[in-house]
Amino acid sequence: MSSDSCDLLCLDLPQAEAVRSVVPADGDVRPAAERARALADPTRLRIARALQVGGELCVCDLAWVCSAAQNLVSHHVRQLRAAGLAASRRDGKLVMYRLTDTGRALLSLLLPDPDSEPAVSGG
Template structure:
């Protein structure tokens, strides 16, 4: 049986009393770098597309895949698949190398792999919590 959680009222999301901590505010204002934040947003934007997330997930699991294999798993055209892979490469999420007449893709580095794995773990925990 699925238990529905009550939706919070609008007052549950707002402080009833304004009290700020100037030390924390100043520290955060110093360490937040706009260009870093925008770069992180770009990574999440690239992975926000379901097809590109599937590709990243496949690359995480298989480590390396030819464009042909990715297209076959997705059931999509080589052109569409190449477009998505190129986007992931442009966003520094994937890298590619030529092997004979084929192009082989992989995830750019372990940071991306960790991001995908942690996101999946979070999603699975969320699903488990919903079934309790």
């Protein structure tokens, strides 16, 4: 027997039913799972941090900040946008990206706000 499961069936039916009644169905949590999955990639997490700090940036800026190829960054910001974590707008020939409110909220749970971190002193 595995140490992570009960050795006998010990269902507390009233409690289990009470909990079951408030646990959402798979389809109801799918958007939240997709948003979480969008930030599960280290490159997307770094891009999201850059947008958090920079406010609004184009792919060229994001590529330079993250030391990544523009086509890779473009691919990742599309995924952030598809998950509802980033938004874009066209500014002439540029496409500018920014985090959505949902993106900022989810990112703040994963990484502390850079403004609240102590300043790094030289030394």
